[in-house]
Amino acid sequence: MSAEVKAVTTPASPPLTERQEARRRRILHASAQLASRGGFDAVQMREVAEAAGVALGTLYRYFPSKVHLLVATMQDQLQHMHTTLRKRPPAGDEPAARVAETLMRAFRALQREPQLADAMVRALTFADRSVSPEVDTVSRLTTAIILDAMGLEHPPTAEQLSAVRVIEHTWHSALITWLSGRASIAQVKIDIETVCRLIDLTSPEKS
């Protein structure tokens, strides 16, 4: 029904034991919890460690910096969102409309936890080179969501991939302007819809 979508997973270098997996979960949960309350600033490493029942040193062994932690948190949340979005695929006829609908749905989901969104997005854009692999994973996840929404019959062309990248850029940046109170939701909607026009423009079936 739609082009094959490769699973986006982390390589998970050394397999974790059960207790380690549980620790990791507890940490991510604590991180999301604290972020939901007070955003980026409220995610304090000592508090995360305490809430997760883990020593500070251990927290740093699992996530080498606050930004790593929050980017991993975003990865986690995006996974959820991806599976949720997949359950009810968008209804529009045109790929552009479907992508716009999907992104606005994702946007409304983030609206429900604006502080959490703030923490994750700020971490994402603040990340430096040392976090590139993790940020890349998030980027691939986002790409997967958009491609999924397009519902292509064939693998995307290079042009389409470029359009998707631009959509991603717009998505992140629009999110930031909204989170920092410099753009209204209506404006974000317009921007998303505007950029989604690029999809039709780069569709190989265009007349």
Add this chain to the structure above:
Amino acid sequence: MSAEVKAVTTPASPPLTERQEARRRRILHASAQLASRGGFDAVQMREVAEAAGVALGTLYRYFPSKVHLLVATMQDQLQHMHTTLRKRPPAGDEPAARVAETLMRAFRALQREPQLADAMVRALTFADRSVSPEVDTVSRLTTAIILDAMGLEHPPTAEQLSAVRVIEHTWHSALITWLSGRASIAQVKIDIETVCRLIDLTSPEKS
């Protein structure tokens, strides 16, 4: 020759004395200097203060946080760039081509001081609500540069403004992915060119 472009300036609440203006300049200069060396991390408030020959408390009176300082630095650099770009307007026939050319020129200018670019852009996207006015000024400056490059005869339509916003989003976000080593210059170029197609798409003279 082109639609009127309002000057983009800060309101400059209380007029500064000469010595204060000089201090402000020294601070911004020190900030840019340090940023050029080691990027965001190298701009340490104590060092900026010392290099500018000013007490730490004074630095904080002029710029209430490191992010404020770097955003102001960006404002400053953008002003320069704007006047520089204006000297030799882009040559293309189509507005889209002119905008793409202008942005790539700006991009190459930033390439010459990648660390400085890093510091400014990271600060810009990391800025929270307390920096909104300053970030807004930067945004207006960027918009002015793009509108200038378009060389419109008439004031832009709402659709065009939306396209310009999307271009700005893409510009910032693409810059970030390049700065953090996740995208090549070639890729940035493609993304810029892709998004600039929106300009033609939203041109009122379209057939």
Add this chain to the structure above:
DNA sequence: ATCAAGTCTGAAACTTGTTCTACATTATCC
């Protein structure tokens, strides 16, 4: 010239991300 208000300085204190150390616990391998 003088007084008051506002500004600047130098230095210390405080906060939070990050690193380090000495020791305890757990896992792995023989």
Add this chain to the structure above:
DNA sequence: GGATAATGTAGAACAAGTTTCAGACTTGAT
């Protein structure tokens, strides 16, 4: 089951952004 390496813990220590404060200096009005 015991040696041993890896992992986890508690807590101190360090780094850099931010705040605070007492005293010195400028400035503007009278």
